[in-house]
Amino acid sequence: MNTLKINDVSLVYDNGYQALTAINLEINNGIFGLLGPNGAGKSSLMQTIVGLQKPTEGKLLFNENNIVKNPLEIQKHLGFLPQYFGVYPKISAYDLLEHLATLKGIHNKKERHNQIMNLLEKVNLIDAKNKEVHTFSGGMKQRFGVAQALLGEPKIIIVDEPTAGLDPEERNRFNTLLSEIGEEVIIILSTHLVEDVRNLCSKMAIIKNGEIVAEGIPKNFIAELQGKLWQKAVDKEELSDLETKLKVISKQLIEKALYVTIFAETCPNGFAAVAPSLEQVYFNHLK
Numbered sequence: 001m002n003t004l005k006i007n008d009v010s011l012v013y014d015n016g017y018q019a020l021t022a023i024n025l026e027i028n029n030g031i032f033g034l035l036g037p038n039g040a041g042k043s044s045l046m047q048t049i050v051g052l053q054k055p056t057e058g059k060l061l062f063n064e065n066n067i068v069k070n071p072l073e074i075q076k077h078l079g080f081l082p083q084y085f086g087v088y089p090k091i092s093a094y095d096l097l098e099h100l101a102t103l104k105g106i107h108n109k110k111e112r113h114n115q116i117m118n119l120l121e122k123v124n125l126i127d128a129k130n131k132e133v134h135t136f137s138g139g140m141k142q143r144f145g146v147a148q149a150l151l152g153e154p155k156i157i158i159v160d161e162p163t164a165g166l167d168p169e170e171r172n173r174f175n176t177l178l179s180e181i182g183e184e185v186i187i188i189l190s191t192h193l194v195e196d197v198r199n200l201c202s203k204m205a206i207i208k209n210g211e212i213v214a215e216g217i218p219k220n221f222i223a224e225l226q227g228k229l230w231q232k233a234v235d236k237e238e239l240s241d242l243e244t245k246l247k248v249i250s251k252q253l254i255e256k257a258l259y260v261t262i263f264a265e266t267c268p269n270g271f272a273a274v275a276p277s278l279e280q281v282y283f284n285h286l287k
């Protein structure tokens with residue numbers, strides 16, 4: 001079992017901007033979802049975890065090693081899957097993996113070959129191994145990204161908004177792949193796609209303005225909202241009136257009608273009960 005402990009971590013950038021405030025999290029094997037809107041601090045936290053920047057305050061321990069002092073203790077076990085790779089050199093998938101494997105310190109040629117072939121098999125790219133990666137579709141590039149992240153048998157994998165831009169079929173394929181890997185390693189999935197967290201993550205946290213505002217198990221969060229959400233179709237005028245009186249957590253267009261969902265202990269007049277979803281949990285915590 002691998003463990004990442006984040007204890008009271010704060011980060012202030014050189015320009016004085018406080019991006020993270022007193023973050024406390026303990027993350028074990030499995031897929032951990034870090035959910036937050038744009039600018040919430042997800043990338044700042046990921047970069048602090050992998051040692052690209054030092055926290056202003058607080059401690060980070062990976063398998064009990066102090067990784068603020070010795071970032072190599074996490075970096076040598078790390079696989080990173082960014083949202084987009086920059087530019088792909090004009091070489092084949094196999095050759096690019098071979099190059100990356102050498103950079104990761106897999107010096108034995110036979111071992112490199114075996115790992116690369118196994119990974120290409122795993123991500124279903126074996127038939128495309130001689131194709132240049134820049135000619136791949138978005139989904140194939142993401143699967144290639146998984147293969148490179150898994151080189152060197154990492155113990156912790158960080159994925160940054162991996163399904164952005166994928167069609168539903170590729171997204172499902174990608175998520176299945178991620179969940180297969182997630183058993184033996186830590187995967188931190190940084191995203192604003194609530195549905196991916198619902199489908200994949202055994203634990204999650206919501207980050208807002210650099211602070212963790214909720215942490216727990218997705219299905220427990222949903223259970224907590226059971227019997228407390230109410231919905232109704234409204235027009236614009238009624239909506240602004242409702243917003244002053246009730247806790248509105250989301251507004252949604254359904255078949256061209258504007259529906260408002262509110263949080264309340266009992267059903268307000270004219271509303272009907274609605275089953276909670278993780279998206280509503282998310283909106284409720286962001287309000």
Ligand SMILES: Nc1ncnc2c1ncn2[C@@H]1O[C@H](COP(=O)(O)OP(=O)(O)OP(=O)(O)O)[C@@H](O)[C@H]1O
Nearest residue numbers: 013015017019036037038039040041042043044045
């Ligand atoms: N190097 C930096 N110097 C100063 N401020 C920064 C720096 N990097 C990020 N920020 C600020 O810190 C805040 C958090 O940014 P961060 O990129 O961590 O958010 P995020 O949750 O990853 O957002 P997104 O989903 O848009 O990628 C933002 O307000 C951003 O402008």
